[in-house]
Amino acid sequence: MLDIKLYNTNDENAWCPGCGNFSILDALKCATAELEIRPEDLVVVSGIGQAAKTPHYIRANGFNGLHGRALPPAQGIKMVNKNLKVIVTSGDGDSYGEGGNHFIHAIRRNMDITHLVYDNQIYGLTKGQGSPTTALGQKTTMQFEGVIQNPLNPLALAIASGATFVARTFTGDREGMIKILKEAIMHKGYSLVDILQPCVSFNKVNTFKWYMDRVYSLDESYDPTNKVLAFQKALEFGDDGIPVGVIYREYNKPIFEELHPVIRDNENVIDRVWNPQDAEKFIEEFM
């Protein structure tokens, strides 16, 4: 166990008092400390949004990129340096809206990265517009008559797209959150953790109490390796309950790094020793 203070930064925090993001940040630091991932071996990658400010609040390597574009650089980093632990920390808008295409293809690529989605079912930073996970009918600062687009089910989408680790957790359950973050980080391959995170400023429907009343933990009897069952669980979201825990996991599916001939068989490409003269053999072919 590393000292959790190692991850502290002195950057002034811009989250609202009472925001669920604080619990996520705390759980993330606990998880990395327990897993003994040193700040210099960790890269926290994000897009733009409130959630996406995380790289400023945890002392680690960090890449705070563009809105919706956290996954591409995260994968680029991992492709050239597989020794780094790469964790993406972004919002529901960033991950499922603006970055929706990257989400699907990151699942297909199945690199060994962890994707944490701080899902407050709203666009926080831009002050309360509906996000891809905002409930049907919910009134927002933009959808005055209520949202009329169906919400996306990220877990079901991930399972259907071939993800091998799909989990949901809730900021009201600190221990459960730390446990799942650790499992996600340790999982070999792309892991998605959708984190239910009440937005105290802009989501007056999905409040802490709203989640508390519905969330239940999956117990030992649940078998997350059963894909059909997992799909069923993933569809459960609402007044009848919201399951939290590892919804689906698949072991031993080969990951990108094991399938890519160069990444698999070589040192990291950033450490490749290369001189211009090494290209002579390629040029010879045009003689």
Add this chain to the structure above:
Amino acid sequence: MKYNILIGGQAGQGMDTISDVLEKHLKSRGLFVFSNKDYMSRVRGGHNFIQIRFGDEPVYSHYPELDLIIALDKNTIEFHRDRLKASGSIIADELIAYQNERVISLPITKATKEIGFYKAFGMVAAGAALKYFNISLEGVEKVLPKKFSDEIKTKNLDAIKKGYELLESRLSLSEGCTSNNILINGNTAIALGALAGGLSFYSAYPMTPATSIMTYLSKKQVEAGIVVEQVEDEISAINMAIGASYAGARAMTGSSGGGFSLMVEALGLAGITETPLVVVNSQRPGPATGLPTRTEQSDLSFMLTASHGEFPRMVIALRNPEDAFYQTFRALNLADKYQTVVMILTDQYLADYRMTIPKFKLDGLKIERYISGEEVLEEGEEYRRYKLTGNGISPRLIPGKVEGQIVLVDSDEHTEYSHITESAEVRNAMMEKRMKKLELMKEDIIEPEYFGVEKPEVVLIGWGSTYGPLKEAVEMLNNEGYRVGALSFGDIYPLPQKLLRKYAEEAKVLVNVEQNYTGQLAKLIMQETGIKMDKSILKYDGRQIDPKEIYNRVISEVL
């Protein structure tokens, strides 16, 4: 002496193989070769053609006048016969049965039947073409496609020999004496320049005419030990390349205009995060899908300002395959030196034309990474990615490489420690820091190339791939006593100004020659120097301007 062959037919008729064999054989006979393709955006049918120009003196461009047409179909004869010189001929199969005094009808199909290999049609025609120019077949077996089995090779060789016997030579050329040449197209030269330059990461999404850069790199990925990734879209391509670069790779991405349009937000990301990146835009005529397989130089203005906000960038246009190699190599060094975006502009013409050029010289080329280690830190000092230094360039560490230090980059305006800030003072300091690099870059820029008479009255001003056509056009004009010269720009932004100002002073008439509607280089020159063009020669029909067209238009519109 230079000759010009056109091979025409429908997509799928094997023109590529005929052309490949002819080009390689001509090269192996010591001749200079230049070939370009005119393809439609379809897989079968339509009308495509390839032109091969060759000679015992250097060839820089395609040319409209033809010595020989190899017609694989009737359309080819109808579309191109007017371009034949008075001495020119058309080789066609007797079955095409085209009545014209120029046509040399040959029993090509019959010959393939005798060999028992109908696919040998193209090789019979190739043999006939070689005989037409009285070029020896010696060594021709060595230029047959490597993928052919021995049996197929023998049949093809028989076909070439059969074709050779079908007619008498009409023209003749002294054999050349060049031996250290390579035959290469612009895109492959870009890829080779990148490989030589230590590229270790390339991400892209297929788009003509940029795709072949990715294809070549992918083919060499394992041997070179680099990562080449086909991504879900161009937004991913550039963001992934920036991530890889941040992590320490030499990264590049490339596309054509449409894909480049999708990349623009992230150009600014590389700018503000100060992440080295090389982006290639292989232009085709736009807007939107435009003419997918054709050529244009209409993205220059866009490249100069693409992405919102202000940040330093360098724009380099490639003029020919040699440039493609050496400038790509240089672009990777410059991106690392200035920790920002270097954009390479090419186009379909240069991407695809092949020419013989001296083999690339690797001695003397040096990879310069400008990456720092703990030596830049005092005892106990915390690393600042955006440390304010005198020249605007902050020491760059690679994440995970220095014990106890972390590397944070940010797309928001940030402090020296990379944290988000809205402080007016810090904003000013960071803007000035980044923009200082633009001033520094000016020390690295290369002046345009000038060719033509010493004291020109007319100076043609072009950039990028018009280099070859301009060079030949100026030679033609000079041979007839016209006092004409040309400046061909490679480095475009920051704009090199020395030669431009010198010739603007000396010459009476300045003429920009560009493959676009609005005269984009002329506008840049006006904006940066106040120098105004007197005339313009512009072309935007998707076909590369040739020396003869420049020559004609200079005479009719300028002189």
